[in-house]
Amino acid sequence: MPRNDPPEAPKRRRLWPAARWWFRAAFAFSLVFGCVLLGASAAELAPPPAPSAPPTASAEGGVDPETLPVAPDSPQASMRRFIELCRAGDYAEAARYLDLPPRADGAVLAQKLKAVLDRHIWLDVAALSPLPLGDAQDNLGAGVEELGKIPTRTGPQPVRLVRRTTPDGVRWIFSRATVDRVGEWYARLEDRWLRDHLPPALLRAGPRELLWWQWLALPVLALAAWLVGAVLSFLLRALLRRIIVRTDSTLDDALLEGTRGPLTFAAALLAIAAALPWFGLYQPAEEFLDKVVRAGVFVAVFWFALCAIDAVGGRLLAAPATRDNPAARSLVPLMGRIAKVAIVIVGAIAVLSELGYPVASLLAGLGIGGVALALAAQKTVENLFGSVSIGIDKPFQVGDFVRVDALLGTVESIGLRSTRIRTLDRTLVTIPNGKLADLQIESYTARDRMRLACVLSLVHETTPEQLRAIIEGCERALRAHPHIWPDDVVVRFIGVAPSSLDVEVMAWFETRDFGEFRTMRQEMLITFLEIVGSAGSRLAHPTQTLHLATRDGERPQADAADGGGPANGGRRELRQAPSAGARPSR
Template identity: 35%
Template sequence: MRVPASLIALLVLFAAFPGTSSAQLPLGEPQGTTQAAKDPFDRETPRSTVAGLIKALAERNYLLASHYFASEDDDSARIAEQARALQTSLDAGGTLTPFAELSNDPAGRLNDGLPLDVERVGTLGGEGQTPILLVRSSPESVEGDSAGSQPSIWRVSGETLAALKAQPRDLDATVSPEEEFLVLGAPLRDWGLLAGLLVVTFGAFWLLSWLVLAGLRRLQSDPDASGPFQFLHAALPPLSLFLAVIAFRIWGNDLPVAIVARQTMLRYVGVFAWVALAWFAIRMVDAVAARLTRRLGSHERRQAASAVTLARRAIKLILAAMAFIAILNTIGVDITTGIAALGIGGIALALGAQKTVENLVGSVTVVADRPIQVGDFCRVGDVLGTVEDIGMRSTRIRTNERTVVTIPNGDFAARQIENYSQRDRYLFNPVIGLEYGISAARLRDGIGIIEAVLAEHPHVSEDPRRVKLANFGASSLDIEVFTYITVPDFAESLGIRQELLLAILERLDEAGLPIAFPSRTIYLRPENAAASPQPAEEVEA
């Protein structure tokens, strides 16, 4: 049954916005109950507070930035001046904790040794390394709202503002937007310095890894067969990117550039860190799987090699999904709603992807039940050929015509599978016809000759081994042979079969017992046969 795409989209939207349904209300709570309102400046967590503050500073909207201060001053102009002073201090060497390391919990970090309502998020510029602290408090209730309807918010503490006020500063040293070209709230020169540092750092680590691999390649007589070299070859490129990100985060914080550029670059450079980790894990999985497959292939454990291939693909898919979720979290996409929606969204996905799920289950069945292995010659339904690959979705078979037939694993597991490669012996069951006209004694001699040929060959099974007169055929006396050729290789069995047939033919010729061929006896009757008692003329064709 196909589910309409519109229904699937509706289910996903329903899962993505659980708060829009009255069914989400707790039992016993009336539908008109007022829920906690969302803070208009998004200050519910330390991460969102710092992100909102940086956005306001990037826009040079110091009045907006002042809403992130826990100031007792009622003069908005003086508070906005404090915001400008904070940006000047941060540009002059202050630091902020990178976005991904900030707590996204409304309660903040509980194990940092600070009071529960205090969070450290950076340091001010200048001497002393004064910490930048956030404090959690409940905002004044607005008209028409009760105090309980307002969420707790995080703002820059009054202690930090007092330390900022006590710092000597020159607000005129801040370059105005009219004097320098700004990109996303920071001078273009600062963006260039940070991007150049990232490129130079990655280039240096990549060159170092290339030199290490080149040196090891010269030292190894056969580097392709060396396990340590293969693992280093897989690990060093992503490690060079990861180390470059770490070095950039250490050195980038010390560059004399605008805090907006620094914080933005440090936020999004985390994407490269997750890409490097996922790249490293995937390359290591490939290296380990290649080494295991090579060893299993040398021991002719082809089914285990197929399981390794399937496990490699599944692990890589899981790693890619985890990296994707981590990257979304790094760039600030709220994934909690998406994770909460997996229940209903998973049902919608299952309904829309029934065949895909069926094929995945079929692939597990094929690997677990092991009806075939990669390299086996088999017949699946009406497809005859050699198995080339058992994947997560389908199995590929190369036919004798050299075409490739792809069968979904769901259908594959449900079909009748005949595996020729698992035969331990091959049936030898010819029917040998001798000519009519020989006596019963001569026929017994022919049967004995065939029995002797079979008994003399070392690769013919003793049990069963039958040579019997099977039938009076239309043109011959049919002798049926039933036994097995005891070799596992198909090509070798064909050679032995040929030897047996030639030996039987030679012995029968020597005994004067010719092999019959299709023949027909025709009796010709003259036109006056009814009046003439003479026998008809016999002609053999």
């Protein structure tokens, strides 16, 4: 049948794949950059540092320099001031902490030296000596401190401070030998071209020691990495599709289709990790982005788990056993949502912990909340697991005729909390699944055969020949029935009762329909009556005979009233109300 689409419909169909692609790209960018921003703000929620301990004695019996107050003319104070001036962009003032040669541009040298130190020696100012004379145990002599070494082609070269008296007072400054090598060190920086051509504002450090030009480049990197990841994901899925096409299961096909997003995201993370060394990151920035990439790996893994839950849930819903079980059709999506919530919670905690957020209090809160939820939802959870038990064990299905304890009726619905049964009186009884799972359930619909059981009560006047004819005729009639189960047909004389000769009849009909069974039972009972009548016998009525004894040869007073006397020997028969000779049971 042709489709009557409006004129703009083909255009919408052409634009939808492109819009979907851009939506995925925007989602990936938001995911990656969101992790970056979360990590950048993690320091604000970090626990405050522990208070410093009181001064302790060193191994030499003196005082530990790290616990002493910072002297204003110490290496630690001078370097802290130098770094503050450089971060503020006041390189001319920072040049006063350099031992400059004549006619040297101090501001340029200070800027280059700061770039070299940030790239090769990330100064931990708190680790420098707070004493005015510096560290006397470094074997460098009085008035000399070494900050570290710069790797070069000819070997590592030291970066040293010397104690000098300046017009502003005594301070520690970079030595002349260190200042003379700044140009050579700066020329070997990987990002020297960018530093020479970018505006100074973009070269300043932002949050997490990322330069502002690096912050601006990260979104571009994320988008480019997503494009590379999409290509790599497409190639990988094409290779995997060639392998799984040979299998008979459809689960691997659903998993492969659902993992398009996680695979693309993981490949994008791989591209980002490969491109980060070209950014010339400082040590804190490099450590921070490494955490972001590792957090992204957690996101990809838990994303894949969510897609796997969808694939497995769809496969379970398509299974024949689930299609025939309404409770299972309702239970599978619910369990899938519960699993997704659990995965999201665990994944969020793992990502936040990797980014540096304090999650101990969050875990404690989740534990307390879990206990409170378990106590409050105890009955609900009991009914839920009862529904799971019923769905797995399958004692009955919707439409089955069952007996639950003393309740007899038809199962009308099986829910997640309760099961509803329609009784023979057309009332609706609701039983919680938690309680129903512990009750004895008898399913009549599950019968593969239905039993006919009755007792033919014949009169005492029936002769043995007539009794044999009746037994043989009833058994022959049962075995001649087209739906009889021939392995066990019972027609036997079972005893002499006070008012009858009892013949037991028991047989099974191969049918599951109770209406059809009732018709068969009716036909067989009528046949039994015909056989009894043709044999010359009849069904007995329950009777009781009372013998009244005489006293002194006198005639009983009741004889005249009830027909007693010499004619019947002084006997009186009391007959009970007649009842059916054949007593069928269900």
